[in-house]
Amino acid sequence: MEQRLSMVSLGVESLERASKFYAAMGFAPAGCSDEHIVFYQLKGIALALYPRDLLAEDAQVPAEGSGFSGITLAYNVREREEADRVLAQAKAAGGTVVKPAQEVFWGGYSGYFADPDGHLWEVCWNPFFPIAEDGSIIVPESLK
Amino acid sequence: MEQRLSMVSLGVESLERASKFYAAMGFAPAGCSDEHIVFYQLKGIALALYPRDLLAEDAQVPAEGSGFSGITLAYNVREREEADRVLAQAKAAGGTVVKPAQEVFWGGYSGYFADPDGHLWEVCWNPFFPIAEDGSIIVPESLK
Numbered sequence: 001m002e003q004r005l006s007m008v009s010l011g012v013e014s015l016e017r018a019s020k021f022y023a024a025m026g027f028a029p030a031g032c033s034d035e036h037i038v039f040y041q042l043k044g045i046a047l048a049l050y051p052r053d054l055l056a057e058d059a060q061v062p063a064e065g066s067g068f069s070g071i072t073l074a075y076n077v078r079e080r081e082e083a084d085r086v087l088a089q090a091k092a093a094g095g096t097v098v099k100p101a102q103e104v105f106w107g108g109y110s111g112y113f114a115d116p117d118g119h120l121w122e123v124c125w126n127p128f129f130p131i132a133e134d135g136s137i138i139v140p141e142s143l144k
Numbered sequence: 145m146e147q148r149l150s151m152v153s154l155g156v157e158s159l160e161r162a163s164k165f166y167a168a169m170g171f172a173p174a175g176c177s178d179e180h181i182v183f184y185q186l187k188g189i190a191l192a193l194y195p196r197d198l199l200a201e202d203a204q205v206p207a208e209g210s211g212f213s214g215i216t217l218a219y220n221v222r223e224r225e226e227a228d229r230v231l232a233q234a235k236a237a238g239g240t241v242v243k244p245a246q247e248v249f250w251g252g253y254s255g256y257f258a259d260p261d262g263h264l265w266e267v268c269w270n271p272f273f274p275i276a277e278d279g280s281i282i283v284p285e286s287l288k
Contacts, residue, residue, distance in 0.1 A: 001170045001230055004187045004279040006220035006268070008152060011212075026145045031285030032272075043148045044188040044280035046218075046273070056212045059256045059264050060243040065211030068155070068200045071263065074190075076150035086145055099204040112203045119215065120203050124150070128176075129190070135148040136188035141175030 005045055008073065011052030012117045017094075018049045021116050024093035043135045052117070072112070074122040078131055080109050086123045087111050101125075106143075149189055152217065155196030156261045161238070162193045165260050168237030187279045196261070216256070218266040222275055224253050230267045231255050245269075250287075 012018035019029065019038045027047075030039040038049040056063035077083050083101040090113035091097050098120065101111035110124040130138045156162035163173060163182045171191075174183040182193040200207035221227050227245040234257035235241050242264065245255035254268040274282045 001219060001233065002279055003171050003184060004219070005152065005189065005191065005217055006273075006275075006281045007218035007266075008149065009216045009218065009266075011214035011216075027147050030283040032283065032287045039283045040147060041283040044278075045149065046281050046283045047149065052212075052214050055214070055216060058248075058254075059216060059266070061212055061256075061264070063212055065209070065213060067209030068196075068205055068207055069209060069213035069215055070155035070196050070199070070261065071213055071215045072153045072155075072199060072203060073149055074151035074153065075145060075148070089145065104202075110202075112205075117214065120205070122151075122153075122203070129150075131150075134188075135146055137150045137190050139174040139176065139183045139185040139190045143176045 007046040007048055009048040009050050009055055010115070010117065010119050011055040012049050013052060014116075015049055015051060017116050021093050021095060022049070025089060069119070072120045072122055074124050076124050076126050076129060076131055076137060080125040083109055083111060083123045083125050087113055090115075090121070090123075151190040151192055153192040153194050153199055154259070154261065154263050155199040156193050157196060158260075159193055159195060161260050165237050165239060166193070169233060213263070216264045216266055218268050220268050220270050220273060220275055220281060224269040227253055227255060227267045227269050231257055234259075234265070234267075 027040050033039050040047040053063045087097050096114045098114050099112040104110050108126045112122050171184050177183050184191040197207045231241050240258045242258050243256040248254050252270045
């Protein structure tokens with residue numbers, strides 16, 4: 001395996017509701033999206049919205065599931081204050097602010113929102129992980 | 145929000161077990177990893193392994209959860225036969241082949257493995273989504 005990830009697929013109850021939410025967050029669907037699946041071109045990877053039951057069916061696993069998914073996504077902001085703005089935007093878009101942005105023990109400033117299907121996004125100002133001009137995250141060799 | 149994703153964090157039961165699995169899949173941890181968290185530099189984004197209970201605590205949500213997480217990750221391969229090889233590698237590394245690679249209705253060839261914590265990875269040959277030399281996925285404007 002090369003050290004890469006191609007796509008993150010989020011199972012959703014309503015494709016319309018979820019795609020409206022991500023539109024309000026500023027995400028524009030790729031042209032190949034249709035009424036069955038919505039794709040977004042992120043930097044180097046794809047994000048997909050797909051009905052949750054069909055996503056489980058695709059993996060051939062039971063669709064039942066509840067509680068914490070065990071996976072979180074993170075959006076690192078370029079400026080500390082941007083974390084508050086993105087969380088407010090998520091709330092206005094129909095998401096839920098699960099944790100208001102706050103100083104965290106490792107030295108960053110971070111909060112979480114849940115999208116309409118409960119998928120958790122950390123919105124994070126992390127001064128130790130540089131963000132390149134094109135939005136790429138650079139994982140440092142050391143945190144010192 | 146810029147149209148990007150910075151990090152995917154996988155909650156794990158044992159950091160040692162999970163990082164051994166990803167090492168066997170060919171992922172090398174970043175230098176800033178330690179006994180509390182493991183980071184991988186992917187193309188433009190980061191992948192993190194973090195104890196599941198602490199990940200839930202970070203988001204201030206209850207850690208309980210079971211069944212389908214509602215999220216899948218995908219690794220797109222460059223050649224069709226590579227899908228079988230990656231699934232076999234995942235099995236040898238201590239993962240589970242949840243769905244052997246097979247032809248799927250949309251014209252690709254795809255299977256799934258679960259890592260030791262049950263996180264689902266689709267291993268997918270998708271002739272409609274080009275893969276750049278550097279591993280970036282290009283979401284097309286049309287599937288025709």
